[in-house]
Amino acid sequence: MYRYDHYDQAMVDSRVEEFRDQTRRRLEGMLSEDQFKPLRLQNGLYLQLHAYMLRVAIPYGTLSGAQMHALADIAGKYDRGYGHFTTRQNIQYNWIKLDEAPDLLADLARVEMHAIQTSGNCIRNISSDQYAGAIADEIIDPRPYAELLRQWSSFHPEFLALPRKFKIAVIASQTDRAAMKLHDIGIRMVRNDAGEIGAAFYVGGGMGRTPMIAPCIREFVPVDQLITYSEACLRVYNRYGRRDNKYKARIKILVHELGREKYTRQVEEEFAHLLTQGIEPPLAELKRIATFFADPPFETGLADDVDRSDPGFALWLDRNTLPHKQPGYAIAVISLKPVGGIPGDASVEQMHLMADLATRYSFDECRVTHAQNIVLPHVRKADLFAIWQQLEAAGLGAANLDTVEDIIACPGLDYCSLANARSIPVAQKISRRFSDTGKTAELGELKLKISGCINACGHHHAGHIGILGVDRKGTENYQLLLGGSEGDDTSLGKITGPGFDEDGIVDAVERATDVYLARRQEGERFLDTYRRVGIDAFKEAIYG
Amino acid sequence: MVELLRFREDEPVADPALTVDSFSDQSNASAVRLEPGDDARDLLPFLDQLRLVEINFPSFGDGRGYSAARILREAGFDGELRAVGDVLVDQLSYMRRCGFDSFAPEKPFNPAGAQAALSRWPQVYQATGDGRRPIWALRHDAQSNG
Numbered sequence: 060m061y062r063y064d065h066y067d068q069a070m071v072d073s074r075v076e077e078f079r080d081q082t083r084r085r086l087e088g089m090l091s092e093d094q095f096k097p098l099r100l101q102n103g104l105y106l107q108l109h110a111y112m113l114r115v116a117i118p119y120g121t122l123s124g125a126q127m128h129a130l131a132d133i134a135g136k137y138d139r140g141y142g143h144f145t146t147r148q149n150i151q152y153n154w155i156k157l158d159e160a161p162d163l164l165a166d167l168a169r170v171e172m173h174a175i176q177t178s179g180n181c182i183r184n185i186s187s188d189q190y191a192g193a194i195a196d197e198i199i200d201p202r203p204y205a206e207l208l209r210q211w212s213s214f215h216p217e218f219l220a221l222p223r224k225f226k227i228a229v230i231a232s233q234t235d236r237a238a239m240k241l242h243d244i245g246i247r248m249v250r251n252d253a254g255e256i257g258a259a260f261y262v263g264g265g266m267g268r269t270p271m272i273a274p275c276i277r278e279f280v281p282v283d284q285l286i287t288y289s290e291a292c293l294r295v296y297n298r299y300g301r302r303d304n305k306y307k308a309r310i311k312i313l314v315h316e317l318g319r320e321k322y323t324r325q326v327e328e329e330f331a332h333l334l335t336q337g338i339e340p341p342l343a344e345l346k347r348i349a350t351f352f353a354d355p356p357f358e359t360g361l362a363d364d365v366d367r368s369d370p371g372f373a374l375w376l377d378r379n380t381l382p383h384k385q386p387g388y389a390i391a392v393i394s395l396k397p398v399g400g401i402p403g404d405a406s407v408e409q410m411h412l413m414a415d416l417a418t419r420y421s422f423d424e425c426r427v428t429h430a431q432n433i434v435l436p437h438v439r440k441a442d443l444f445a446i447w448q449q450l451e452a453a454g455l456g457a458a459n460l461d462t463v464e465d466i467i468a469c470p471g472l473d474y475c476s477l478a479n480a481r482s483i484p485v486a487q488k489i490s491r492r493f494s495d496t497g498k499t500a501e502l503g504e505l506k507l508k509i510s511g512c513i514n515a516c517g518h519h520h521a522g523h524i525g526i527l528g529v530d531r532k533g534t535e536n537y538q539l540l541l542g543g544s545e546g547d548d549t550s551l552g553k554i555t556g557p558g559f560d561e562d563g564i565v566d567a568v569e570r571a572t573d574v575y576l577a578r579r580q581e582g583e584r585f586l587d588t589y590r591r592v593g594i595d596a597f598k599e600a601i602y603g
Numbered sequence: 604m605v606e607l608l609r610f611r612e613d614e615p616v617a618d619p620a621l622t623v624d625s626f627s628d629q630s631n632a633s634a635v636r637l638e639p640g641d642d643a644r645d646l647l648p649f650l651d652q653l654r655l656v657e658i659n660f661p662s663f664g665d666g667r668g669y670s671a672a673r674i675l676r677e678a679g680f681d682g683e684l685r686a687v688g689d690v691l692v693d694q695l696s697y698m699r700r701c702g703f704d705s706f707a708p709e710k711p712f713n714p715a716g717a718q719a720a721l722s723r724w725p726q727v728y729q730a731t732g733d734g735r736r737p738i739w740a741l742r743h744d745a746q747s748n749g
Contacts, residue, residue, distance in 0.1 A: 064742070066726055066738045066741065066742065067738075069725045069726065070724070070725070070726065070728070070738075073723055073724055073725060076723075077723050080719065081693065084716075094663075094691060094693075097663075097664060098693055180664070180666075210728045210738070210739075211728060211729060213728055214697070214724070214727070214728060214729075215728075215729055216669065216696075216697035216698070216700035216701050216729070216731060217666075217669045217670055217673055217697075217701055217731070218666070218669075219666065219669075219694075219697055220663070220664055220665060220666025220669065220694075221666060294670050297666055297667060297669070297670050298667055298670050298671075302639075302665055302667075332677070336677055336730070336732060337730060338729065338730045338731070340737070340739040341739065341743055343743050344739040344742065344743065347742065347743075
């Protein structure tokens with residue numbers, strides 16, 4: 060994985076000192092809260108309902124064992140013993156004190172980490188495919204391109220006061236595991252007919268209150284023009300994105316209002332101009348970065364057989380591991396969705412264990428997924444049983460990847476100052492309900508996503524089943540959506556009808572799954588059955 | 604306290620800066636003021652006669668002026684580029700990188716604070732036309748030299 064050189068380290072260290080100085084000026088009253096707010100936001104610090112929340116960047120979701128240990132230490136030292144992994148492959152701490160934040164950032168810098176641009180109206184942490192470098196279906200590892208973009212976007216002087224936040228994802232497979240088309244810019248690395256690598260640009264996707272799927276604005280940007288093209292996309296947005304209404308300020312609204320053709324034409328004109336400005340790093344820099352992402356020294360000649368005699372292990376093996384590109388290896392996913400737990404939460408002890416497992420069994424590497432789980436990307440199949448035993452003992456053995464229990468949920472009204480309704484208790488009740496009825500395994504792949512407000516941090520638009528918490532005359536109310544997907548066949552869910560209270564929504568979800576079980580045909584997932592039979596059959600069962 | 608922070612040797616322009624609209628009617632003016640909604644490219648035919656372009660930041664959170672500044676510099680404008688309005692010390696180094704070479708903040712700067720902000724970053728990650736060699740260039744210089 061990528062390692063800082065003295066340049067990268069000096070930039071992060073300078074940022075810590077800058078923020079220490081800004082915090083001091085705030086505490087001494089030299090900066091007003093209005094002036095301080097964008098500064099703290101660009102260092103990941105939000106003021107929430109009960110305390111400050113700090114969001115730490117995990118570029119393209121990749122962590123070393125030492126970094127995961129450091130995140131655990133921070134949870135113990137500055138928080139109440141937990142960290143919360145997020146849908147943008149980051150980690151958040153919910154109980155941070157402002158005067159301790161500079162020290163926390165200094166602790167992060169010691170392990171080549173930071174919280175730079177994890178919030179605010181700027182280019183956010185770059186996300187990617189959590190199986191990069193391990194999965195067989197990728198044409199190339201997308202992470203070197205993500206790292207190139209990370210450096211370009213860090214402290215980019217022109218783009219630190221954009222109309223609104225800006226999220227970029229980079230993938231390199233036909234299978235989209237990063238919800239690429241639901242980003243401000245989604246980049247898919249592709250190979251053209253001549254065999255050259257380039258980037259397809261999808262611009263103007265997003266969730267929030269106006270969800271949109273990004274159109275492709277260019278099929279092939281040569282790899283030695285990637286930064287220049289990105290800069291052109293951003294400059295057009297910075298100049299013409301709406302600033303009169305916060306809810307219409309994302310680039311998706313600009314692309315929608317101008318139309319794809321007109322936005323594309325403006326980008327192409329700016330691109331042609333910027334190509335004359337010499338802003339593109341040389342290919343040698345991309346090559347330098349790529350060397351950090353070379354394959355680890357895999358053993359060869361390993362057997363693919365695994366002893367399945369323990370039924371609990373066999374279940375986990377079937378549910379939580381994926382084929383690896385290298386014979387004898389597997390990708391193992393640690394579920395942070397124990398039945399009745401808080402989606403994405405991990406304790407200090409659990410984080411230390413995951414760090415140890417990454418170091419011992421996965422070439423010192425783990426990944427955070429946008430579904431709020433942790434991946435051990437390169438595990439010998441012969442080690443899977445030992446890993447599972449240790450996970451089981453630590454409460455991390457849930458065999459429920461991509462099932463109805465593997466719920467994405469935002470922090471909701473338990474923490475977030477924007478929320479209208481709680482998300483966590485709903486997630487807990489749903490996972491308990493399906494665990495109790497034993498239907499989880501039978502339902503198979505079923506992506507359920509919960510947001511506690513219309514900002515859609517819990518990706519409810521993209522869930523096979525989505526739940527949106529709203530405030531209805533002062534009480535929490537939950538709307539049900541069906542038919543969303545974030546994969547290759549990205550689609551947006553539709554609201555079924557009137558909302559429910561907390562227990563009502565759990566019943567409604569179960570009734571929707573009963574329709575699937577009754578109507579499914581051979582090999583169909585919930586989403587496939589929904590798409591075939593349509594929403595009315597579900598409405599009838601849900602509202603009777 | 605600093606009311607005008609300037610990084611130029613020449614004499615400041617004494618003429619008041621005109622709005623873009625009134626500038627187009629007065630062909631001999633040498634100073635103009637861009638508002639966030641103005642298109643900096645409308646000034647490109649007049650760069651030879653312009654000695655001062657003020658770019659107004661009515662609110663520090665509106666970043667259109669950063670793009671306007673770079674567009675003028677990229678087109679070869681070498682007169683004074685002045686940030687005016689709600690300009691805060693924490694934005695100084697980024698504004699310098701976009702091509703601003705003078706600052707007339709609504710609320711004067713504390714000189715030590717401005718100095719600290721300007722010397723904050725040892726290196727930079729991007730090429731922006733301000734003459735600083737980005738980190739990627741330094742990395743590959745170092746490799747080819749040694």
